[in-house]
Amino acid sequence: MRNPTSQPSPALRIVLLNSPHRAIGSRVPGELLPPLGLLMVGGPLIDAGHQVRLINADIAPMTIPQILAGIGRDLPDVLLIGHSGSTSAHPVVLEISAAVRAKWPDITIVYGGVHPTYHWQSILREAPQIDIIVRGEGEVTAPALMAALAARKPLIGVPGLAFRWAGEPFATKPAPMLTELDQARIGWELIDFARHSYWGGKRAVVMQFSRGCPHLCTYCGQRGFWTKWRHRDPVAFAREIARLHREKGVELVNLADENPTSSRVAWKAFLEAMIAEKVPVHIIGSTRADDIVRDADLLPLYKKAGCLRFLLGIEATDEATLTTLRKGGTTTKDRQAIQLLRAHGMIGLCTFAVGFEEETDADYWRLLRNLLSYDPDQVISLFATPHRWTPFHRQSAHRRIIQRDLRLWDYKHQVLETPRVPAWRVFLWVKLIEAVLQARPKALWRAYLQPDPVLRQSQRWYTRMGRRVWLREFRDFFLFPSRPGPTVAEFSGEEQLPEQALARHPRIAAE
Structure with a gap:
């Protein structure tokens, strides 16, 4: 694992990266909501004194060269990657992080979200470019992690992390739950x-x-x-x-x-x-x-x-x-x-x-x-x-x-x-069920003829978006044909229920 050694100040330069996502829900509407998860982590990091900026690569979406150019404009000490799409965004996270590691070997790459929380062992084994994984909620863990990195302190004392120890995946004890949600300020200034x-x-x-x-x-x-x-x-x-x-x-x-x-x-x-x-x-x-x-x-x-x-x-x-x-x-x-x-x-x-x-x-x-x-x-x-x-x-x-x-x-x-x-x-x-439900007379009346203008606009917007989603799914059905593969157990590896992922493990530090 790489620790920044040239940072004399306790303040770090941090880039929060919302990776691009090909999922239908992100691409089809033509509109995009802010990445709340990263903003909820960004607020506490800003309040801790770090220099934080957000690259929302899901807008447009950005290509990997464009993402690298954005990162390089003010090279950070730490790149923290997350996406609410989690599993479906994971492959592109691996591509981006590998490109970052090849271009800037000294940047510390941190990965957080639902998917890495429950796949931390396989990710650390298979993706050498990922240095640290934040497991579970990030509002408390991320500032504690950055403080340890800035002070060049061992990470073993920071709850809620996973990293490599002696070459093997290792996790610290679970982070405490954020009991008072209002304590963690959302970093709205980042967008x-x-x-x-x-x-x-x-x-x-x-x-x-x-x-x-x-x-x-x-x-x-x-x-x-x-x-x-x-x-x-x-x-x-x-x-x-x-x-x-x-x-x-x-x-x-x-x-x-x-x-x-x-x-x-x-x-x-x-x-x-x-x-x-x-x-x-x-x-x-x-x-x-x-x-x-x-x-x-x-x-x-x-x-x-x-x-x-x-x-x-x-x-x-x-x-x-x-x-x-x-x-x-x-x-x-x-x-x-x-x-x-x-x-x-x-x-x-x-x-x-x-x-x-x-x-x-x-x-x-x-x-x-x-x-x-x-x-x-x-x-x-x-x-x-x-x-x-x-x-x-x-x-x-x-x-x-x-x-x-x-x-x-x-x-x-x-x-x-x-x-x-x-x-x-x-x-x-599935396509037949959707078509029948959305094209029935009652649905069309609600979208185009009902007297309430707010409801009419809402229904009309949803109908237009649904039509585009419907066509995109037909396209994907032919672009990505289904093929018999392994069982779920063979494909996903060791079973891991939610409570097991955040509890202690043979390779998780004792409390």
Whole structure:
């Protein structure tokens, strides 16, 4: 591992790099949100006295020569790479880091995010250009790491890291959880707000009201990575949104939370604080159908506070599959939540997932019929993906991989074999379901004829974007054909559940 030896000051020059990402969600809309994860790390680093700048290579996107030119304009001591896309961004992270190492051998390269947190051993074995991996949350770990590097102190005393020790992957003890989310300031000064938009040209940012999830869905790693559900101070969070609107012109906030509404008390306090701020900001995000039904009496507050659309993870439309996924919801509540949102002037975006082992053609036909009965405003299809940080990885260990290119592990490409239905037919079923749902008369009326101008613009923008996504997926289906490959266990290596990745390991330092 390389330590900077020519840095006499405790302040380091740090470049935060948001790597380019080929995923459909990044490329197709033509609009890009700021990299919240790096901004949340950047704020504490700036406050610690370091010289920090951000290269957002996902805008455009930048080529590797352009990225190198950007890094070289003011050569840093440390390059910290991260991306919210994680696994699907990993291959390009390896390319960029190798190019940086070849050009500037003395730069310390740090890699953080969900994928490196759970693959730290294989990355350190297979990617010699990566010096250090930040495991888990970075707001506390990154400043501690930079302080150790600047002072040329051993890294073994810094929790939450992985690096090489005597030539072998080694990890320090887990970092403490950030219990007070408001303690870590977001480094908004690192971005040009005018370059970030969403929802049809609205100036937009990503923010987090909460972290983690109290539920145990098998396909999700939120509970493992974030450990515990926590939320920001509701009033302070609303005040920050209002400030971004008044000072930076932010019109839309996309909540990165899985479940911002988990606490009815905290969420109600946030809604009331937003109403008191009196700013015309739209809020979109994800939540559980159960919470929408629970908050039926609060939905007028949702609307008045600026809530415009909620993504509801329906995942499946039959109770047996929901039970297998440990979703904890019911089809009745899923349907009721969509109806409640519409009744209160908000949009219900319904996601459905396919690619589970026992699926048949009859299941897809039933899925289509059930989704039609749900009557969602918008719909997104997802493919079940066996990421190592989810219990679904263990359940799928025996199943065969049909797409080895990690750039396509973005939930929008089928990577697992469905034994009873060939991949080409699964794909056609999904495209048929999307087409029928989005082209039905009710959906077209909501997009083009409904009287509410805000809802009409939202539906129209989503319809245009969905059409482009639909065509891109057809293109990718032919560009990246599926082929029988190894099993999940053979492809991903040693099973590692979320709690195992952050706990002590034979090569992890004792407390």
